[in-house]
Amino acid sequence: MKILVVGGGGREHAIIRALKKNPAVSAIFAAPGNGGIAADAACVPIGATEIDKLVTFARENALDYAVVAPDDPLVLGCVDALEATGIPCFGPRANAAIIEGSKAFSKNLMKKYGIPTASYEVFTDMSAALDYLDFCPLPAVIKADGLALGKGVIIAPTREEAKIAVRDMMEGHIFGASGDKIVIEEFLTGPEVSVLAFTDGNVVKPMVSSMDHKRAGDGDTGPNTGGMGTVAPNPYYTSEIALRCMEEIFLPTIHAMNAEGRTFRGCLYFGLMLTPDGPKVIEYNCRFGDPETQVVLPLLESDLLTIMRACTEGKLAETEVKFAEKYACCVIQASNGYPKYYEKGFPITMTPETATHTYVAGAKLEGGRLITSGGRVTGTTAVADSLEAAVAEAYRLAAGVSFANAYHRTDIGRRALAAKEG
Ligand code: AMP
Numbered sequence: 001m002k003i004l005v006v007g008g009g010g011r012e013h014a015i016i017r018a019l020k021k022n023p024a025v026s027a028i029f030a031a032p033g034n035g036g037i038a039a040d041a042a043c044v045p046i047g048a049t050e051i052d053k054l055v056t057f058a059r060e061n062a063l064d065y066a067v068v069a070p071d072d073p074l075v076l077g078c079v080d081a082l083e084a085t086g087i088p089c090f091g092p093r094a095n096a097a098i099i100e101g102s103k104a105f106s107k108n109l110m111k112k113y114g115i116p117t118a119s120y121e122v123f124t125d126m127s128a129a130l131d132y133l134d135f136c137p138l139p140a141v142i143k144a145d146g147l148a149l150g151k152g153v154i155i156a157p158t159r160e161e162a163k164i165a166v167r168d169m170m171e172g173h174i175f176g177a178s179g180d181k182i183v184i185e186e187f188l189t190g191p192e193v194s195v196l197a198f199t200d201g202n203v204v205k206p207m208v209s210s211m212d213h214k215r216a217g218d219g220d221t222g223p224n225t226g227g228m229g230t231v232a233p234n235p236y237y238t239s240e241i242a243l244r245c246m247e248e249i250f251l252p253t254i255h256a257m258n259a260e261g262r263t264f265r266g267c268l269y270f271g272l273m274l275t276p277d278g279p280k281v282i283e284y285n286c287r288f289g290d291p292e293t294q295v296v297l298p299l300l301e302s303d304l305l306t307i308m309r310a311c312t313e314g315k316l317a318e319t320e321v322k323f324a325e326k327y328a329c330c331v332i333q334a335s336n337g338y339p340k341y342y343e344k345g346f347p348i349t350m351t352p353e354t355a356t357h358t359y360v361a362g363a364k365l366e367g368g369r370l371i372t373s374g375g376r377v378t379g380t381t382a383v384a385d386s387l388e389a390a391v392a393e394a395y396r397l398a399a400g401v402s403f404a405n406a407y408h409r410t411d412i413g414r415r416a417l418a419a420k421e422g
C-alpha cells in the first residue's frame with residue numbers, strides 16, 4: 001500500500017512511525033513532511049493546504065490511502081477532494097471538520113444537543129460585544145470563531161482587558177478573518193484532559209487520555225503555545241469519568257453530527273475540563289492533537305492503519321483498539337522565544353538512542369544537515385511502567401537533542417505525578 005500523509009509536524013512524524021509498523025505499507029509520502037520525517041517517509045514539496053497539487057500527486061502516483069492530519073486542510077476540504085478522485089482518506093470531510101473550524105458552530109451544536117460546555121454568547125457586531133462585557137461575569141473568555149493556530153483564546157481578568165481583546169480581534173484583525181465573529185464564554189475551572197477518539201460515524205473508540213502543557217513556561221506561566229509536552233494517561237481521567245464522558249459527551253457528539261447531516265469520520269479530539277459540575281467540553285478538534293499524538297500512539301498496541309481504514313469504511317465496531325497499560329511522556333524542545341519571535345537555522349544533533357525516540361517538528365535538511373526551522377523543534381517520548389519512570393526517561397533522552405537557542409519546560413508531568421500521589 002502506498003500512503004500519503006498530509007502535514008509536517010511532530011504529530012505527523014508519530015503517525016508515520018506508527019503506520020510503518022504495518023508490513024503491507026510499501027511507501028509513505030509526506031506532504032510537505034520535514035527534515036526529520038525525511039528519515040521515515042519520502043517528503044514531497046507540496047504544502048498541506050495546496051489541495052489541487054495534493055490531488056494531482058495522489059492520482060499520478062496511484063496512492064491507495066491518505067491521512068490528512070492538520071486542521072486547515074481538513075477545514076478546506078482536502079478529504080472531500082481526495083475522495084472525489086477515488087482515494088480513500090482518514091479524516092473528516094469539510095462539513096464535519098467545521099466542528100473545529102468554527103467555534104460558533106461547535107458551541108451552537110452543544111447547546112442544541114445538550115452537550116455540557118461553558119455558557120456563551122456569539123457576536124459579529126463589535127459594539128454589542130463591548131456592551132456585553134460591561135456586565136458579563138469575569139474573567140471573560142474570548143475566542144476567535146475560526147482557526148488561529150491554537151492562539152485564538154484570550155482569558156481576560158478585567159473588563160478593560162476583555163475590551164482590548166475584543167477590539168484586537170474584531171477591529172485589529174490579529175487573527176485575520178478568524179476574528180470577524182467571536183465567542184465570549186464563561187470561565188471554567190478544573191483539570192484539563194485531552195481525549196482523542198477514533199470514530200467511523202457509528203461508534204466511538206477513545207484512545208488513552210492525555211495531559212497537554214500549553215503554557216510556555218514552568219509552573220504553567222507565560223503565553224499559550226501549541227503544547228510544550230504531554231503525558232498519558234491523564235491521572236485525573238478515572239474510569240468513572242470516562243464512562244460519564246462516553247454517555248454525556250462522546251456519543252451525543254457523534255449522534256449530533258449525524259443528525260446535522262455532518263457525519264464525522266476520523267479522529268475527534270475532545271478538549272475537556274473536569275469542572276466541579278462534571279466534565280465539560282472546552283473545545284473540539286477535528287484531528288489528532290500535537291503533542292498528544294506523540295504520547296498516545298506509542299502506547300497503541302493495535303495496528304494504526306487497520307483502525308484508520310476501519311474508520312473510513314464504517315467498520316470500527318469490529319476492529320480492536322487496544323492500548324498498553326503503560327505510561328508515556330513527551331518533552332518538546334523549542335526555539336527560544338517561541339511562541340513569539342525566535343531565531344532559526346541552527347544545526348541540530350541527536351544521539352542515535354535519542355533519535356529513535358524523537359519526533360521532529362520544526363526542522364529542515366540543508367546540505368544533508370538537520371537545522372531548526374520552527375518554534376517547536378523536536379518532541380522526545382519515553383514509555384515506561386510508571387509515570388515517574390516515563391517522565392525521568394523522557395528527560396534523559398531529550399538531553400540527547402542539541403541545538404543553539406533551545407529551551408524546554410522542566411516540569412512536564414509534575415502536576416500529573418502530584419495528582420497520582422494526592
Ligand atoms: P483552546 O484553544 O480552546 O484549547 O483554549 C486554550 C486554553 O484556554 C484551554 O486549554 C484552556 O486552558 C483555556 N480555556 C479555554 N476556554 C476556557 C474556559 N471557558 N474556561 C477556562 N479556561 C478556558
Ligand code: GLY
Pocket residue numbers: 150212226227285288289290291292
Ligand atoms: N495540543 C493541542 C492541540 O493539538 O490542539
